[in-house]
Amino acid sequence: MRRDPAGHLLRLTTAHFALYRAFLEGLDEHTLHTHYGAPGTDVRVTRRTLATLRETLTIAARRAGDIDAAHLLRLKPGSLPAEAHAGAGQGAAPAAPVPPTLDAFRDQVDPDHFYSERELLGLYLEQFPPASSPAIDRKVARNRRLRERQDAALARMEAALVEAPRPDHTLEGWFDAAVVARLAAVGITTFDALLALIRRRRQRWYTAVPRLGATGARRITDFLDQHAGTLGSLSRLALVPRRQLAPGDAALRPLARAGADVVPLEALRVPAALDGSAGLNRAPVPAHQAEMNTDLQAVNAWIAIRGARSAQTQRAYRREAERLLLWAIVAKGKPLSSLNTLDVAEYLEQFLANPQPAERWIGRGGVERFDPAWRPFAGPLSARSRDTARRILTAMGAWLVRQQYLRVNPFEGLAAAAPVPIDTAGRTLTHAQWRYVLQTVWQPEPVLGAEPDRSDAARADRIRRQRDAFVLLLAYATGMRRAELAAATTGDLSRKALDGALEDAYVLRVDGKGRRRREVPMPARLMDLLRAELRARAEPLSLETAPADTPLVAHLVTGAALHPNTIGALFKGIFARAAERLAPSYPGAAADLQRASTHWLRHTFANHGLDAGADIRDMQSLLGHASLATTTHYAKGDAARQYQTVDAFFNAALEGAGAARRRPSACACASSAGCSPGICARQRATGRPPCRWSSSRPTCSTASSMICLPRSHSSPSGTTACRRARRGPWSTARRGAGDGLQWPTDRSFRAFPSRLACSLIDRYPDRLNL
Known part of the structure; x- marks a missing residue:
């Protein structure tokens, strides 16, 4: 390790000595730079490196007391063949041919510079031997001895000075x-x-x-x-x-590590004492199960057989079995087949809730399995994830018992687990949130008279918006999972005639979880969007001529199907953009959108469908649920109606006790944010209901055409009575007729104009004699 004349640290490597050795053999600067110079530099860098090496080696030899090396390594390289033949012509016949120079000989026999200087010299002397002269022979012999001494000196210095880089070395001196x-x-x-x-x-x-x-x-x-x-x-x-890289490339396989370590199953090398061949819970292995002699073999067999239904199922089974097997070996120091009920209870209730030490078990998400940074967990598991792990591992234990690998299933001895509620209401977009998300990606209408932007960037943005809007509406209208969206192709579409209609309707065939096949309707406007999206692709297509394997959700440039993870990231991006726009006015709703994922659209499809009056059994079929009980989780209550009920009896209780009655100055909208009457009226179609009042005020629901008035304004209970609005006669109001507003002629329940109901009630409460 030395410093060059500029003061920079220089670490000598074998590459430096190869360069100097070639220099001593007489190669010119350009050849040296071509074969030994640093890539991307010019010949001046190689020239400076040679000068630095010459000084460095001379100083190092002197410090080591190697005077011979200090002298030999400073000698200027000579041309031995030219000296050997310089006197060859003195006693030769005039007609003898003149041998070529060494450079000319190299161009003739070695244009690619394959041979070293020494090898080339040997070939030259074989073909053009020097004249028989004692003086010339002595000179050639002396030069050869000189080169041998130079080589020996350079080898001594290389052995003493060369240092191989090690992982703990600093980078200074190794690079520029x-x-x-x-x-x-x-x-x-x-x-x-x-x-x-x-x-x-x-x-x-x-x-x-x-x-x-x-x-x-x-x-x-x-x-x-x-x-x-x-x-x-x-x-x-x-x-x-x-x-x-091809799927089977060696770079995509995790590296095996010695001993028990936290690695993927395919890289796990289990010590013999922990492989389960002598597990305490092992049953005698029957002859036909000889391939299942260790825990790892048994677990892999279960994953391959029971996870064959789908790739998602196989990944889920492998994940849970892998975590348990690694925990048993690394944390407990025992085979999986020696775990008892106390062990698995500790695993489910303590370890999964907080995998420690974190640096061993927890890593960042999205790391591929071959990466050394891979870890089994991305963080502690929620109660629902732990419940899923318990169900999967209980099924694995039961299978291993049936296969006569285990004597008993340790998970069967656990206490019955409390049911974990499914939070479908909290993972659903409200009607207002959905409309806002759709507006985020919806193609804006062109302004009349404005010149459209025809730049490539504007066109690419329009195509992206069109694709995103189609994918968003496809997920909303079908309730498909992201893996189902990724697998959907034009070949899965089929026409179906509907009763009472002449035009054909389209349905999409979906292969869902558990190999359950279902058909979901494709609304006509959604099919129009699909046709437009196909025409806008890099290679324009039509629905009628597109190949059957054309993906419905495709890459903007290549047209290839998007991976489910990419679809998930696409939706996260859409929700994030919508949340960013919404945050200044409604931070709570924006926070919900930040948490939203692809699966929220599946819940939204179910909730909005049920809100629109869909039969719950039809929704079960469209969602592909095996059990109706699963679908009923999506039938959430009417939050606005529930709030109104509680607010009514609470106000009634206060009024009965003589407390001052609070009269709101403005309506409360479905978004639970204060708003003006005009905003309330504009939100008439956003949910259930757009306006709410306490028991002392009318309640208007334009979605259900309902007008709710106090049963009796002087009633001590103060409760409300709502009826379906009846269409009845209208007349001009007795007071303030000049404003042209229409009011019911009596206190009976009449329908208000849907666009004005909320704002009129809030603005003119006295017209109802309240």
Whole structure:
């Protein structure tokens, strides 16, 4: 390790000695730079490196007391063949041919510079031997001895000075000072930190380092690859984009680790004492089950057989079995087949609720299984997730008992679990929230007279909005899961004739969970959006001519089907944009949208369908639920009606006790935010109901055409009575007739004009003689 004339640290490597060895053999500067110079630099850098090496090696030899090396390594390389043949022509016949120079000989026999200088010289002397002259022979012999001594001196210095990079080394001296400074600016100062960054960011890791481009990054990865013996081999993911690797590529397989460690099942190497072959709960293995001799083999068999129904089921089963097996081996130090009921109770109630130590068990989400940063958990599990784990593992234990692998199922001894409620109401968009989300992606209408923006960016934005609006409405109108959305193709669409209609209707065939197949209607306007979206793709398509495998939800550029995770991210982005717009006015509703996911649209489909009067058994069929009980979870109560009921009896109780009655100055809208009468009227179609009053005020619900008036204004109970509005005669109001408003002629229940009801009641309460 030395410093160059500019004061920068220089660590000598085998590459430096290869460069200097070629220099001593007489290669010219341009050839040296081509074969030994740093990529991306010019010949001046190689020239400066040679000068630095010459001074460094001379000083190091003198300090070591190796005077012979100090002298030999400073000798200027000579041309031995030219000296050997310089006197060859003195006693030769004039007609003898003149041998070529060594450079001309190289161009003739070695244009690609395959041979070293020494090998080329040997070939040259074989083909053009020097003249028989004692003086020339002595000179050739002396030069050969000189080269041998030079080689020996260089080898001694290489053995003494070369240092292989190690993970704990700082980067200073190994790379250019400017590159080292850029890496240090983002906290990368050692090879360990550099390798961790590359593993985490993969092929585009350099984007995390300002002013470091792809070329500079390639030089660094080339250096790391050259020193894989001490730094470790780089994954191909550091050089090749993930999408270009075949599914079975070695780079996509997790590395096996010695001993019991927290790794994916496919990389787990279990010590013999913990593999379960002698587990305390093992049953005698029958001859036909010889392949299930260890816990890992038994678990893999269960995952393969019971998880064959779908990829999602297999992933869920593998996740829970993997977590339990790793916990048994790593945390408890016992085989899975030795766990008892107390152990599994501890696992379900304590460990899953708080996996510790966190650095061993918890990692960031989205890490692929082959990544060393993979961990089994992304955080503590909720009560519902723990209940799911319990049900899956209980089923696994029962299967292993039936296969005569275990004697008893340890999960059967647990106390009955309390049912975990499904929060469907809290994971649903209200009517107002849904309309706001739709407005976020809906294609704006062109302004009359305005020149449309025809730029490429504007066109791309229109296509993106069109695709997003279609995908949002497709999920809302069908209630499909994100995996079902990703799998839907034009081949799944079929026409169906409806009674009472001449036009054809479309239905979409969906293969759902548990291999349950169902058909969901595709509304006519949704089909129009699909046709428009197909025409707008990079390769325009029509519904009639599109191949059967054309995905309904496609990539904007390639037209390929989107992965379920990508669809989930797409919806999260839509909800986030809507929440950002909503936050200044309604932070509570915006917070709900920030939590929303694809599955919220499935709940929203069910709730809005039931609100519109759909039969619950029809909703069960459309959702693909195996049990009607699951569908009933979606039938949430009317929050507005419930609030109104409680508010009514609470006010009645206060009035009965003589408390002052509170008279609201404005209506309360369905969004639970204060609003003016005009806003309340505009929200007439957003939910149940758009306006609410206490028992002392009329209650108007335009959605149900209901007008609610106090049963008796002087009634001590103050309760309200609501009836379905009857269409009846209208007349001009007796007071204030000049305003042109129409009112019922008596105190009976009459229908108000739907667009004006809420605002009129709030603005003119005296017209109703309240």
